[in-house]
Amino acid sequence: MGKLKGLLVVVAQIALLALPAAAQERPTGPDQELVAKLHLLGQGEITMAKMGEARGVRPRVTSYAATLERDHRVADQRLVAYADRKNMNLAEVTNPGAGLPHGSLAMAPLANSTREEFDYNFINRMVADHQAAIDAAAAAQRLARDPELKDLIGGMMKVMTDHLVSAQELLAVIPEPPPRVVQLPGEPAGVSRTQTGADQPPAAAAAVVPR
Helix, strand or coil: CHHHHHHHHHHHHHHHCCCCHHHHCCCCCHHHHHHHHHHHHHHHHHHHHHHHHHHCCCHHHHHHHHHHHHHHHHHHHHHHHHHHHCCCCHHHHHCCCCCCCCCHHHHHHHHCCCHHHHHHHHHHHHHHHHHHHHHHHHHHHHHCCCHHHHHHHHHHHHHHHHHHHHHHHHHHHCCCCCCCCCCCCCCCCCCCCCCCCCCCCHHHHHHHCCC
C-alpha cells in the first residue's frame, strides 16, 4: 500500500471537493481543483511510463510503456486545453503542489529493481496505479459540475481501463522474480548459523566440522 500512498491522497483530496463551497474556503471553483488533481495523476503516469520505456527488457513491456506515455500525454494536453478554454488559472492547474509524489522518492522502489525484476515490478505497479487512478477519475466525474468536463473524464477513464486490462494481461505471462536473498551482517558466505552440525550424529558432524 505504501507505493499507492500518493494516489490515495489524490483520491481523498478529490473526495473533499464534495463539501459545500463555503466549507471548502477555496478561491477557485471545484472543477478547477478536479482538473488540477487529474493533471497531477497524469504527470505521475507519464513519469512512470518513461522509466518503463528506458528500462523494460521485454519488447511487449517497452511497447506498453510507450503507449502509456503517448496516451497519458494526449489526455493531459486535452485537460490543460479544457482549462485554458474555460479561463481557469493555468498556473494553479499545472502546478497543483505536492499532492502526488512522483519524484525520486516515489520512484525508488521501481528504480532499484534489478534487470531481472524490472518488467514484473513495473507492470505490477501499473496495475495498482491504474486501479487507483480509475477510482480517482470516477470520483472526479461524479463531482464535476460542467458536463463537458464529465465527458472529458469519461474518455480518460476509458483509456485508463484499456491500460489496466493490458497490464493485467502482461502480468499474467511475466514470471514473478524470486525473492532476494539477504545475507545477514557478519555471516560469511557459505557459513550457516543454524546448520552447525551440533544436532547431528558424531560421524555426520565430523564431516561438517573443519579440522
